[in-house]
Amino acid sequence: MAIKLYKPTTPGRRGxxxxxxxxxxxxxxxxxxxVAAKTGSGRNNQGKITVRHRGGGVKRHYxxxxxxxxxxxxxxVEALEYDPNRSAHIALVRIDGVKLAYILAGSGxxxxxxxxxGTDAQIRTGNRLALKDIPAGTQIYNIELVLGKGGQIARSxxxxxxxxxxxxxxxxxxxxxxxxxxLPFNQ
Numbered sequence: 001m002a003i004k005l006y007k008p009t010t011p012g013r014r015g016x017x018x019x020x021x022x023x024x025x026x027x028x029x030x031x032x033x034x035v036a037a038k039t040g041s042g043r044n045n046q047g048k049i050t051v052r053h054r055g056g057g058v059k060r061h062y063x064x065x066x067x068x069x070x071x072x073x074x075x076x077v078e079a080l081e082y083d084p085n086r087s088a089h090i091a092l093v094r095i096d097g098v099k100l101a102y103i104l105a106g107s108g109x110x111x112x113x114x115x116x117x118g119t120d121a122q123i124r125t126g127n128r129l130a131l132k133d134i135p136a137g138t139q140i141y142n143i144e145l146v147l148g149k150g151g152q153i154a155r156s157x158x159x160x161x162x163x164x165x166x167x168x169x170x171x172x173x174x175x176x177x178x179x180x181x182x183l184p185f186n187q
Contacts, residue, residue, distance in 0.1 A: 025079035034061040066101045067150030077113045087157040131174045
């Protein structure tokens with residue numbers, strides 16, 4: 001991702017940089033993948049107003065992101081989009097030429113890329129594989145802790161974990177180095 005530099009026309013602009021969003025889609029999000037996000041309106045668990053002057057405003061939407069993406073033979077990236085609910089960008093994919101879904105976009109993902117999941121998927125950005133099928137030393141993201149629950153670790157923008165080692169005596173255990181540098185557990 002490119003970084004956009006600004007000319008120092010004011011003291012606040014001096015040294016200012018932002019992420020370049022030219023590669024993101026300008027079209028509206030897929031309507032079937034949106035859910036209305038309920039606003040809090042300043043009320044607590046008893047329904048009493050505890051924070052005043054909250055209310056009204058524009059209706060907000062939450063994009064439904066598929067963190068599981070299980071057993072997809074082929075999917076094509078149709079668009080890369082901005083998501084106001086998370087720091088990472090999301091990708092709109094068409095699964096098997098029929099169904100639409102949002103997934104977390106990897107750092108090198110482009111429109112038109114083909115992605116897959118399962119045991120026969122290749123090791124590329126965006127593909128979903130079991131940890132036992134990934135070689136040691138590979139950088140990974142969107143890691144599941146419980147099988148079938150969906151990704152829970154390394155989901156924010158730029159967060160990557162590393163698959164450090166696989167135990168040869170027990171094939172079901174691997175060691176993952178988290179973005180913080182911690183090696184917490186074997187999985």
